[in-house]
Amino acid sequence: MTKPAVAAVDWGTSSFRLWLLDAAGAVLAERRSGEGMLTAGAEGFGPILEKHLAAVGAPDSLPVVVCGMAGARQGWIEAPYVTLPAGLDGILAGAVPVPGQGSGQGSDRTRKIRILPGLAQRNANEPDVMRGEETQLAGVLPLFASGRHVICMPGTHSKWVEAEGGVIAGFRTWLTGELFSVLSKQSILRHSLGDNVAPALPDTPAFVAACTDALAQGGDIGPSLFRIRAATLLQDLRPADAAAKLSGLLIGAEIASARQLFDLPAGEVILVASGPLGTLYAAALRLAGCAVLQADADDAVRTGLFEAAKRLGWTGPVSESSLS
Amino acid sequence: MTKPAVAAVDWGTSSFRLWLLDAAGAVLAERRSGEGMLTAGAEGFGPILEKHLAAVGAPDSLPVVVCGMAGARQGWIEAPYVTLPAGLDGILAGAVPVPGQGSGQGSDRTRKIRILPGLAQRNANEPDVMRGEETQLAGVLPLFASGRHVICMPGTHSKWVEAEGGVIAGFRTWLTGELFSVLSKQSILRHSLGDNVAPALPDTPAFVAACTDALAQGGDIGPSLFRIRAATLLQDLRPADAAAKLSGLLIGAEIASARQLFDLPAGEVILVASGPLGTLYAAALRLAGCAVLQADADDAVRTGLFEAAKRLGWTGPVSESSLS
Numbered sequence: 001m002t003k004p005a006v007a008a009v010d011w012g013t014s015s016f017r018l019w020l021l022d023a024a025g026a027v028l029a030e031r032r033s034g035e036g037m038l039t040a041g042a043e044g045f046g047p048i049l050e051k052h053l054a055a056v057g058a059p060d061s062l063p064v065v066v067c068g069m070a071g072a073r074q075g076w077i078e079a080p081y082v083t084l085p086a087g088l089d090g091i092l093a094g095a096v097p098v099p100g101q102g103s104g105q106g107s108d109r110t111r112k113i114r115i116l117p118g119l120a121q122r123n124a125n126e127p128d129v130m131r132g133e134e135t136q137l138a139g140v141l142p143l144f145a146s147g148r149h150v151i152c153m154p155g156t157h158s159k160w161v162e163a164e165g166g167v168i169a170g171f172r173t174w175l176t177g178e179l180f181s182v183l184s185k186q187s188i189l190r191h192s193l194g195d196n197v198a199p200a201l202p203d204t205p206a207f208v209a210a211c212t213d214a215l216a217q218g219g220d221i222g223p224s225l226f227r228i229r230a231a232t233l234l235q236d237l238r239p240a241d242a243a244a245k246l247s248g249l250l251i252g253a254e255i256a257s258a259r260q261l262f263d264l265p266a267g268e269v270i271l272v273a274s275g276p277l278g279t280l281y282a283a284a285l286r287l288a289g290c291a292v293l294q295a296d297a298d299d300a301v302r303t304g305l306f307e308a309a310k311r312l313g314w315t316g317p318v319s320e321s322s323l324s
Numbered sequence: 325m326t327k328p329a330v331a332a333v334d335w336g337t338s339s340f341r342l343w344l345l346d347a348a349g350a351v352l353a354e355r356r357s358g359e360g361m362l363t364a365g366a367e368g369f370g371p372i373l374e375k376h377l378a379a380v381g382a383p384d385s386l387p388v389v390v391c392g393m394a395g396a397r398q399g400w401i402e403a404p405y406v407t408l409p410a411g412l413d414g415i416l417a418g419a420v421p422v423p424g425q426g427s428g429q430g431s432d433r434t435r436k437i438r439i440l441p442g443l444a445q446r447n448a449n450e451p452d453v454m455r456g457e458e459t460q461l462a463g464v465l466p467l468f469a470s471g472r473h474v475i476c477m478p479g480t481h482s483k484w485v486e487a488e489g490g491v492i493a494g495f496r497t498w499l500t501g502e503l504f505s506v507l508s509k510q511s512i513l514r515h516s517l518g519d520n521v522a523p524a525l526p527d528t529p530a531f532v533a534a535c536t537d538a539l540a541q542g543g544d545i546g547p548s549l550f551r552i553r554a555a556t557l558l559q560d561l562r563p564a565d566a567a568a569k570l571s572g573l574l575i576g577a578e579i580a581s582a583r584q585l586f587d588l589p590a591g592e593v594i595l596v597a598s599g600p601l602g603t604l605y606a607a608a609l610r611l612a613g614c615a616v617l618q619a620d621a622d623d624a625v626r627t628g629l630f631e632a633a634k635r636l637g638w639t640g641p642v643s644e645s646s647l648s
Contacts, residue, residue, distance in 0.1 A: 081558075120554075120557075120558055121554075122558055124559075126551065127551060127554040127555050127557075127558045127559055128550065128551065128554045129553075129554050129557055129558065157512070157550060172547045173547070173550035173551075173554070174546045174547060174549075174550070175511065175512070175546075175549045175550055176546075178511050178512060179511075182506040182507070182510045182511055183506070186506045186510050187499065187502050187503075187506055188481070188499070188502060218542060218543075218544060219542075219543070219544030219546050220542060220543030220544050220577070220580075220581050220584075221545075221546075222498045222499075222500075222543050222545075222577055222578055222581040222582075223496045223497070223498060223581055223582075223585060225498075225499045226452065226481060226497035226498070226499055227450065227451060227452065227497075229453075230444075230445075230451040230452045230453050230497070231451050233444075233451075233453055234405075234444055234446055234451045234453065235448075235451055253544070253546055254546055256544075257544050257546040257547055258546075258547075260544070261547060
């Protein structure tokens with residue numbers, strides 16, 4: 001097995017992911033768990049990290065680079081937001097060391113750990129923040145290194161980012177994923193969607209129709225939400241179609257709204273997303289007439305963390321021969 | 325004490341209200357409780373009604389007229405929706421008797437009870453339903469008996485109604501109250517609003533600013549919701565102001581959205597609402613440039629129930645002398 005050079009950790013609100021990487025960024029081992037910031041705040045960030053490092057056989061000296069909510073004020077060590085405009089260099093310059101960590105065991109070695117900061121947009125009327133997505137952006141920098149680009153990063157809190165010449169110029173957040181969750185579980189619409197809500201498929205007619213309608217409405221979902229309930233009562237709408245409708249409505253509204261805020265360059269959007277959500281957004285963006293350049297979100301965050309480790313000199317000097 | 329002529333009951337999803345009325349519609353007694361459809365479905369509608377009737381000393385022979393969710397499929401006795409366009413006569417024609425009710429006690433008398441139906445808009449693309457609001461509309465019929473009018477009925481599920489010559493021509497529903505509830509309690513915004521969310525006051529600057537912004541955005545709340553969270557993190561937004569912002573944003577978006585769907589006649593809106601919510605909507609409608617003609621929602625539903633009782637002949641013949 002190749003020697004590990006660094007551990008890369010994406011530590012979100014409700015999830016923990018760790019990759020053991022070699023000096024070229026190749027994945028040697030991976031860990032995933034639900035021990036996000038909410039769990040780790042109670043159990044301790046250090047012990048959870050060391051447990052996962054031990055599980056993949058990482059040596060005590062292996063450095064760790066972390067992004068996400070571990071750097072929030074309620075997280076492990078606060079990595080204060082870097083203010084826009086910001087490039088990858090600015091994000092790295094804001095990385096915060098975690099003091100005195102290590103596995104203990106009588107050793108006097110302490111592990112080198114850095115937490116990457118989030119980004120803040122401090123305009124008086126458009127305040128916004130991100131934590132974790134900035135590292136995904138660092139991972140897809142080659143896609144927007146020159147010229148102007150708009151990047152869509154869907155999720156619980158979807159981010160739309162405007163970049164110019166590799167620098168993050170501005171961004172906005174939509175609560176799309178969270179709205180789907182609370183509306184499907186907590187609102188009157190739960191009676192329409194039922195208990196077993198599966199992700200919609202992008203070619204489901206109910207998804208396409210709702211998304212197309214929402215794109216035409218310019219982001220206004222107000223009069224459309226209750227219509228799902230009424231269609232259950234009056235038109236026997238099936239639960240799976242109700243879920244597809246709600247999904248299409250919310251994603252279509254997000255794209256319509258973002259399209260009004262960001263002048264989409266030649267209609268091309270860089271989509272950073274994984275799995276079924278990535279497939280749905282790609283379909284919705286195409287319905288909106290956008291060309292889509294898609295990057296996998298998991299690959300992006302891992303690459304961003306590895307880029308940070310490289311800049312920190314943790315992956316060793318790149319020898320001439322290794323470039324051959 | 326004047327002799328009671330009828331009991332009027334507004335039986336919603338989570339609330340029960342009963343008024344004992346004399347032959348002129350004057351209130352002799354009132355009962356309010358949280359025994360809405362959800363509770364009554366388990367405990368039984370009949371026993372709950374009889375308990376409240378006994379508490380106000382209503383005789384076994386007193387007839388009862390009911391509106392609201394008691395007439396839903398999951399309610400007491402289903403009063404099927406009346407399809408638009410519909411006037412007060414159509415609503416009354418759809419009233420459904422509840423068979424074999426009464427206090428029992430060895431008496432062979434059964435109480436006369438009628439449940440008023442809701443309204444359904446059965447357009448293929450704009451299905452919508454209401455239960456309870458149709459009775460409020462019957463109670464304010466004199467306000468829209470001639471000409472075209474738009475009526476705003478705010479609440480958990482706000483209804484906007486278009487009426488022409490006293491006939492309900494169409495309506496749409498916004499989830500405004502429910503969105504405020506789930507967002508303030510279940511979403512990331514709960515960290516901004518805190519645990520003690522009080523109704524906003526209409527002259528709170530944060531309410532006015534958010535409402536004005538939302539009115540200008542044409543109903544798109546997408547990029548504005550998370551801004552409340554970001555303002556807490558970056559600008560020390562106070563919880564009370566966060567609640568006022570969310571309230572202003574949702575109400576402003578509803579009005580902006582409704583303004584696009586309904587051609588507001590000379591800008592005048594009939595507002596049927598009570599209490600702090602009525603005050604907020606009146607202020608928001610004025611911010612939108614509308615003239616507001618306000619009616620109290622509690623008075624409206626009671627009047628509507630009494631009108632139904634009159635048409636059923638339950639308030640006795642109106643003698644010449646009683647008109648003097």
